[in-house]
Amino acid sequence: MIKLHKVSKSFSQFQAIKSISLTINKGEIYGIIGTSGAGKSTLLRLMNLLEVPNEGDVEVNGQQLTKLTSKSLRQARQSIGMIFQHFNLVANKTVYDNVAVSLELAKIPKQERKNRVIECLQFVGLEKLLDKYPAELSGGQKQRVAIARALANRPEVLLCDEPTSSLDPNTTAEILGVLENVNKSLGVTIVIVSHEMEVIKSICNRVTVMADGEIHDTVCIEPAGIANISNSPNWFVEQLVKGGE
Amino acid sequence: MPAVLVQYEAEIWKAIIETFAMVGASIAAAVLIGLPVGTLLFLCRKGKILENQMVFSVLNLVVNIIRSFPFLLLVVFLIPFTRLIIGTAIGTAAATVPLSIIAIAHYSRLVEQSLLDVPKGVMEAAISMGASVKEVIFKFLYVEARSGLVLGLTTSIISFISYSTIMGVVGGGGIGDFAIRYGYQQFKTDLMIYMIIIMVILVQIIQFTGTTVSRLIDKR
Ligand SMILES: Nc1ncnc2c1ncn2[C@@H]1O[C@H](COP(=O)(O)OP(=O)(O)OP(=O)(O)O)[C@@H](O)[C@H]1O
Ligand SMILES: [Mg+2]
Numbered sequence: 520m521i522k523l524h525k526v527s528k529s530f531s532q533f534q535a536i537k538s539i540s541l542t543i544n545k546g547e548i549y550g551i552i553g554t555s556g557a558g559k560s561t562l563l564r565l566m567n568l569l570e571v572p573n574e575g576d577v578e579v580n581g582q583q584l585t586k587l588t589s590k591s592l593r594q595a596r597q598s599i600g601m602i603f604q605h606f607n608l609v610a611n612k613t614v615y616d617n618v619a620v621s622l623e624l625a626k627i628p629k630q631e632r633k634n635r636v637i638e639c640l641q642f643v644g645l646e647k648l649l650d651k652y653p654a655e656l657s658g659g660q661k662q663r664v665a666i667a668r669a670l671a672n673r674p675e676v677l678l679c680d681e682p683t684s685s686l687d688p689n690t691t692a693e694i695l696g697v698l699e700n701v702n703k704s705l706g707v708t709i710v711i712v713s714h715e716m717e718v719i720k721s722i723c724n725r726v727t728v729m730a731d732g733e734i735h736d737t738v739c740i741e742p743a744g745i746a747n748i749s750n751s752p753n754w755f756v757e758q759l760v761k762g763g764e
Numbered sequence: 765m766p767a768v769l770v771q772y773e774a775e776i777w778k779a780i781i782e783t784f785a786m787v788g789a790s791i792a793a794a795v796l797i798g799l800p801v802g803t804l805l806f807l808c809r810k811g812k813i814l815e816n817q818m819v820f821s822v823l824n825l826v827v828n829i830i831r832s833f834p835f836l837l838l839v840v841f842l843i844p845f846t847r848l849i850i851g852t853a854i855g856t857a858a859a860t861v862p863l864s865i866i867a868i869a870h871y872s873r874l875v876e877q878s879l880l881d882v883p884k885g886v887m888e889a890a891i892s893m894g895a896s897v898k899e900v901i902f903k904f905l906y907v908e909a910r911s912g913l914v915l916g917l918t919t920s921i922i923s924f925i926s927y928s929t930i931m932g933v934v935g936g937g938g939i940g941d942f943a944i945r946y947g948y949q950q951f952k953t954d955l956m957i958y959m960i961i962i963m964v965i966l967v968q969i970i971q972f973t974g975t976t977v978s979r980l981i982d983k984r
Contacts, residue, residue, distance in 0.1 A: 567892055596894035607885035610984040611907050620903055621893045652983040668893075678892075 520545040520676060520708045521566055526575030528561055535561045537732040538575065543725075545675075548702050548709045548742070550723030552716065557729040559712040560680050566710065567599045567678060568592060580675050597625045600669030600707075604681035606661040608653040614640065614664050615649040621671045639667040643697055659690035666697055670705070677701060679711045683718055688746075691715075695722055695745045721745045768955050775942060780962070782856050782937035783928055786863055790924035793864035794871035794917065801827070801868060802875025803901060813887070813897055823872075830869035835927055838862055839934060846934075859936025863927055871920045878912030879905055911982035918974025922967050929963075939963060 521543040528536040535558045543549045551559045564570040565577055568584050577584045582595050608617050618639055622632045640646045643663035653661055662682060669677055679698065683691035699722050701707050713719050719726055720743045728735040769776065801823060807813055808820035830838065839862040843853040846861040882905055890904040906913065929940020939959050947956025 569888060569892060593894040593896060596892060599892070601889070601892040603885055603889065605883075605885050607883070607889035609886055609889075609904060609908055611910060611981070623903065624893050624895050624899055654984060665889075668889075672893075 520580065521710070522578040523565065524576040526565055526572045526577060528565060528570055528572050535732050536565065539734055541727060541734065541737070543708060543710060545708055546706060547725055548711065548723050550719040550726035551710065551712045551729060552714065552719050552726060553729035555714065558732040559729055562729065563678050563680050563710060563712045567596055567601060597672045598674045598676070600674040600677040602662065602665045602669050602677070602679050602682050604684045606665045608661055608664055610653050613649065614645060614651050617653070617664055618668045618671050621668050625672050635671055639671050642670065643667045658686050659693055662686065662694050663697060666701065670701065674707060676708045676710070679709065681713055682711065684713065684715065691718065692745050698722065699745065717746065766954070766958070768952060769958060772946065772955065779937060779939045779942035783925070783939045785856055786859055786928040786931060786936060786938055787921065787924045789860035790863045790867035791921060794867040794920055798868040798871030799875055802872035803879065805872060805876040806879040813891070813900060827869045827872055830865060831873070835866060836930060836933065838866060854935040856936050859931040859934055863924065863931070866927055867920065867924055870923055871917065874916030874920060875913060878909040878916055881912055882908045911978040914974055914978040914981065918971060921970050925963065925967060
């Protein structure tokens with residue numbers, strides 16, 4: 520589904536990605552972990568050419584992105600969803616319009632757009648909030664909108680850059696649940712960049728560990744499942760007391 | 765109504781219309797040319813989607829030069845150019861030329877600043893969704909920056925009114941010119957004060973409208 524072949528990326532003098540090759544298979548939930556500055560985000564952003572590599576080829580959905588004209592690249596990007604740590608919603612658009620805009624970009628006719636927006640918002644459980652603006656939503660809800668927006672064009676791949684890093688543990692579990700559902704029920708291949716081990720362990724089936732712009736190792740794991748974190752105040756008390764023992 | 769105002773009613777109306785014509789032309793130039801220029805200034809910066817050092821430097825320099833001219837000197841300096849496009853350098857129509865030029869330089873800078881306030885991530889999201897440059901501008905940048913664009917235009921319009929008051933030097937007329945010719949030069953201080961009151965009211969209305977609109981469309 521995604522193939523990187525000897526891809527390198529430098530920022531002025533600094534080489535952030537050093538000739539990396541990797542293959543991500545259809546249907547996987549693929550994790551990328553490593554310390555800050557290891558090059559995880561850069562590697563992810565190479566997968567939809569948000570960063571253009573200095574060398575090497577990037578292939579997604581059987582298309583060599585590095586060889587496409589800018590118009591075909593824009594089309595190819597419509598089948599590659601992306602979500603971000605800070606959600607990156609348009610604050611002056613409602614929830615509905617935030618999702619609808621990705622369909623507008625794909626030139627989907629207005630009537631069908633409406634159905635698809637509703638369908639995507641239902642998928643993430645936000646169909647009741649479609650008139651709200653992002654400022655009126657919680658972090659978890661914003662990330663759900665971002666997921667709905669990324670899914671609207673029925674992508675083959677969903678790239679996630681620290682999707683839960685600005686969320687609390689409960690909301691993290693919720694969002695991971697949504698992502699797992701995106702993978703299981705829609706068959707979308709997911710790539711998750713995170714520095715949180717728990718996140719990676721819970722849903723990924725293959726993980727690349729990065730260090731200094733290189734792949735340190737890639738391991739297959741059995742997803743541990745999303746930790747069930749309770750909402751109740753008692754749970755917080757229990758955890759605190761347990762920690763004190 | 766005070767007697768002086770009645771006495772000069774026709775002239776006052778003429779002056780008001782001239783001011784509106786000059787400021788209106790400035791607004792049109794600001795929106796039709798200043799907005800695209802400011803957008804280009806923003807998009808040609810380093811790391812932005814149309815990154816182009818050359819275009820950026822040239823635009824930046826031109827805008828700075830125009831803005832660093834004392835306005836009166838700019839008007840005089842532009843006389844040959846004005847004559848070239850309008851056919852004359854005297855009168856209200858001719859006055860719109862230097863006003864439009866300063867309007868473009870003024871508003872484009874404010875546009876650039878408003879666009880710089882748009883979070884980088886929003887543009888990234890737009891590009892990751894496959895937006896073209898045009899779509900990034902109209903469906904993302906301007907939507908996100910709209911309250912700043914309106915506030916900037918409000919500030920600009922008020923400056924345009926101020927600039928228009930000195931257009932008497934090239935026979936542009938307007939309220940400012942009227943206040944100087946009748947109020948100051950003919951010692952009709954009351955008339956001058958009334959003209960100032962008209963200007964103050966005008967500025968108040970514009971500022972109030974601009975602030976209100978920008979607040980209403982800001983959902984951030
Ligand atoms: N646009 C850029 N210009 C210059 N240097 C950059 C740029 N983007 C990334 N870098 C550098 O490349 C290196 C890798 O950055 P990257 O964002 O990929 O790290 P990361 O692994 O995602 O780290 P974090 O966990 O902090 O997000 C860092 O040293 C960073 O400073
Ligand atoms: Mg990162």
